[in-house]
Amino acid sequence: MGLEATSALTAMVSKAAQELSCGAQRGSEPKLDDVLLTPWVTAALQEDLGRRGDVTSQATIPADKSASLVIKARDAGVICGMDLARLSFALIDSETKFESLVSDGEWVAAGTILAKVSGNARHLLTAERTALNFVTHLSGIATATRQIVESVADYPAQITCTRKTIPGLRTLQKYAVRCGGGRNHRLGLDDAILIKDNHIAIAGDIDTAVKQAQAFAGHLIPIEVEVDTLEQLEQALEAGAKLVLLDNMTPETLKNAVAMCQGRALTEASGGITPESVSEVAKTGVDFIAMGYLTHSTQALDIGLDFHA
Numbered sequence: 660m661g662l663e664a665t666s667a668l669t670a671m672v673s674k675a676a677q678e679l680s681c682g683a684q685r686g687s688e689p690k691l692d693d694v695l696l697t698p699w700v701t702a703a704l705q706e707d708l709g710r711r712g713d714v715t716s717q718a719t720i721p722a723d724k725s726a727s728l729v730i731k732a733r734d735a736g737v738i739c740g741m742d743l744a745r746l747s748f749a750l751i752d753s754e755t756k757f758e759s760l761v762s763d764g765e766w767v768a769a770g771t772i773l774a775k776v777s778g779n780a781r782h783l784l785t786a787e788r789t790a791l792n793f794v795t796h797l798s799g800i801a802t803a804t805r806q807i808v809e810s811v812a813d814y815p816a817q818i819t820c821t822r823k824t825i826p827g828l829r830t831l832q833k834y835a836v837r838c839g840g841g842r843n844h845r846l847g848l849d850d851a852i853l854i855k856d857n858h859i860a861i862a863g864d865i866d867t868a869v870k871q872a873q874a875f876a877g878h879l880i881p882i883e884v885e886v887d888t889l890e891q892l893e894q895a896l897e898a899g900a901k902l903v904l905l906d907n908m909t910p911e912t913l914k915n916a917v918a919m920c921q922g923r924a925l926t927e928a929s930g931g932i933t934p935e936s937v938s939e940v941a942k943t944g945v946d947f948i949a950m951g952y953l954t955h956s957t958q959a960l961d962i963g964l965d966f967h968a
Contacts, residue, residue, distance in 0.1 A: 713785040726780035733961040736802035740794040747790035752782035797835040798960035804839025814941035823951035869898035913943035
C-alpha cells in the first residue's frame with residue numbers, strides 16, 4: 660500500500676484518538692434529549708406502578724406531606740443518567756423540584772451529593788427506585804469504562820463497547836460508555852457491516868463475502884471483517900478489508916496481526932477481554948479493543964436517596 664493510503668489510515672486513528680480524549684473530559688458528553696429519554700422512563704415507571712400505584716406510600720404518608728431528599732454517591736465513580744433521574748420525578752409530579760449538582764461524565768468522590776430533590780413526599784418515594792435504577796446502572800458502566808480507558812492510556816488502543824447489551828437499553832448503555840470516555844461500536848445491525856464467521860461460511864469464503872459487502876455498502880456504510888487466524892487475516896486483507904476484527908487471538912498472535920495490517924487496515928481485538936487482560940491486549944498495538952464486559956458484566960455504582968431533614 661502506498662504512502663498516501665498509509666497516511667490516511669494514520670489520520671483516521673489520530674482523529675479517533677482526539678474524539679476519545681474529548682469524550683473523556685469532565686461532563687463533556689452531549690446529553691440525550693428528553694424526547695428520547697421520556698419513553699424509557701415512562702415504561703420503567705409503569706412497570707413499577709403496576710395496577711394500583713405506590714400502595715406503601717399511599718398507606719403511610721399523608722397526601723399533603725412534603726419532603727426534601729438528596730441523591731448521594733456512596734462509592735466514587737463516574738456519574739451517568741442524571742436526566743433520567745430528573746424525568747423519573749417529573750413524570751410522577753411535574754412540580755417536584757430537582758436540582759442536579761453534577762453532570763454526566765463527572766468523576767465524583769464517595770459521599771458527593773449528586774442532586775437535591777423536594778416536593779410531595781408520596782411522589783418522591785414513588786419515583787425513587789426508578790430514578791436510582793437508571794443512575795446506578797449507567798454510572799456503573801461509565802465508571803468501569805473510565806477505569807479501563809485509563810488503564811490503557813499509555814497505548815494507542817481505544818476502548819469500544821459491543822452489541823452485548825440489555826434488550827431495550829442499548830442506547831442508554833452505549834451513552835454511558837461514552838460518558839466514561841469509551842467509544843461505541845455499531846449501534847445496531849443497520850449502521851455498519853460486520854462480516855462474521857457464519858456470514859463467511861454461508862457466503863462461501865472471505866473474498867466473496869467482502870466483495871459482495873463492498874458492492875452493497877456504497878461509500879457510507881463501514882465494513883469490518885472478523886478473522887480467527889492469521890491465514891484468514893491475509894485473505895481479508897487481499898480482499899480489500901480496511902478494518903479487521905481479530906477474534907480470540909493470543910497477545911502474540913495479535914502482535915503478528917498488527918504487523919501484517921500496518922498501513923493496510925485498522926485492527927480491533929475482541930473476544931472475552933476483561934479488565935485484567937485488557938492491558939496485555941493494548942500492548943500488542945491494536946487500534947481498538949471491543950469489550951462486551953462494559954455493558955453486560957459491570958457492577959452498579961452504589962448511589963442512594965437519603966432523607967434530608
